[in-house]
Amino acid sequence: MSPTERWKAVMARDRRFDGAFVYAVRSTGIYCRPSCASRRPRRTQVTFFPIPEAAEREGFRACRRCHPADANGTDPGVTLVREACRAIAAGQTPPGDPRRLARVFKRILGITPRAYGQAQRVAHFKQELKRRKQVSPALYEAGYSSTSRVYERTHEELGMTPATYARGGAGVEIVFVTLSTPLGRLLVAATARGVCRVMLGDSAAKLEADLRGEFDAAHVREDQSGKLEGYVEAILSYLDGTEPHLDLPLDIRATAFQRRVWQELRQIPFGETRTYAEVAKAIGQPQATRAVARACATNPTALVIPCHRVVRGDGELGGYRWGAERKKALLEKERDVE
Template identity: 45%
Template sequence: MMINANTLDEETVWRQLVARDRNAEFFYGVSTTGVFCRPGCGSRPPLRENTRFFGTPADARAAGFRACKRCKPEETVRPSAVAQMCAYLERQIDKPVRLATLGKLIGMSPFTAQRVFKQAMGATPSQYQRAIRANALRNQLRDGETNVTTAIYDAGYGSSSRAYEKTPLGMTPGRFLAGGRGEKIGFATAESSDAGPLGWIIVGSTERGVCWLALADSPEAAEASLREEFPAAEIASDPTLQKAVATVLERIAGGGGKQAQNLPLDLRGTAFQLRVWQALQEIPAGETKTYSQLAAEMGMPNSTRAVARACATNRVSVLVPCHRVVGVSGSLTGYRWGVERKRQLLKAEGARR
């Protein structure tokens, strides 16, 4: 997102320029060359007195500067570019991919390729590859038709040590093969008496944060949903989580305005799923988006179905508001915890139906 030039603090952006911060959202022009660049450009650093700052390429153009041929500050990303990189990374799952290779694939510099990939996917290309391998390993182990060592190599890991290093499983592969045995999850429930047909709320949490937030018809059904989702975990009632439940109920009663930011989340999934779940949290209360709109905003307009699947696998209702995504016609479509509950949540938030 570009920013207004009037909001730029020159001391701050100068420090970002000196640090070559590739994530900084401004452009700079050099009066002695007449060229404007991104802050992460690899060109020779300018002198402070020769530097001007701009919020958009159009602002720099209006001031008489021309675009740098090295960092290409006006370069826009084709919607298919990220999809191309994803497909390539998935084909090369068993080997590291250099940024230069990705840049050549889509006709961009290596650093630009990484920047646009991370903006769209919420992860670097290497992190995306690790998540794909971890997901493949997860599926292999869940099927239960192979041993740990075979699953590790079939998932694309070059060695067993690589699977244990920085694995996103949240536990060692052996423990995951055992169905997550040893994982400790506490829970608390409460009735949502002021929220119409929402019924009972259950919050399940690991030591890292909320991993399960579901809606059910009874406290028994709520607890059963948690145990079904995590069948081999060590699950026990935790009265200290009543405060978290109260926070969720307060958010619902307030129409979604309170974001419950003090509740840490333990969201586990692929890089793509995590990116979708993050995008869901950015939809303001009282607003809805279609699955296709969400996919387009993520830079992947052809991934509508994948976005819908990621929404359907969300384990944390309300706090990760998948109820704010609707069909292209505005219809409520499916909802993991029931369409009527989805309708009630949107009504409480004042969303137009």
């Protein structure tokens, strides 16, 4: 079923599709079956999921009015996959024949059980980050009085841990994948702790060479085992507008100044822009506009740190490390989705 067909079923509150998919509403954090009697949300707020477990994995809660998790539909594969998802979430091996399960999983969720487990861990991590953000005032009161200590905390809460590796990445394992996107070739690379590079370009070979050049002392290898699928999936959902919040853990090297700027960029909401001067002001260094522009230009993780949302004060878009055309396309895309 295409998203348009699903949306039609939701608009019609069509009971025949209960159990065939659920829809989740970002503004409320709740997911429903198609026939739910609640008020219809705005289309831009809606994400569809083939099964309730997939919506819950993204942090959505079941609607108390329509009990979407009770609808099973007519597809026996759905029951099988739902059971498997619950087993994976509980840290158990799903029951039954693994090859059959892999086939049905792929058909219904579009990914393998293994990739689902990985994405599940990423989702769990994101929820953990959100939870920690909520408790941070309490941490503050609990005696993190030294500003540097508080500052370190904030890094952690944003998933931006100080990189654990030295320049060149000596002794570090880095895996990467490249893929085609509407913006050209995309390379995603990560250490065990988080994403360390997101790069855009015209050629996968060139991106790979740049990565290897930057991490000339690391063990860099292409990911064959689907380790990065959770990250990749999150980036693709951001790019196609289904999930605007790209909140991935990062493992990047930065000066204290770069870190402050990048932190600030991650606070700019989807669909909005700031000027370089506004960012400089926000970090308490209003005179540092040019240094802010330089920090944007050296952002190692495109999209995840949304440096494309920073523009010049005179209405021009300003530069973009990955090409001005891509910046323009990204900003237009975000405007259309909102």
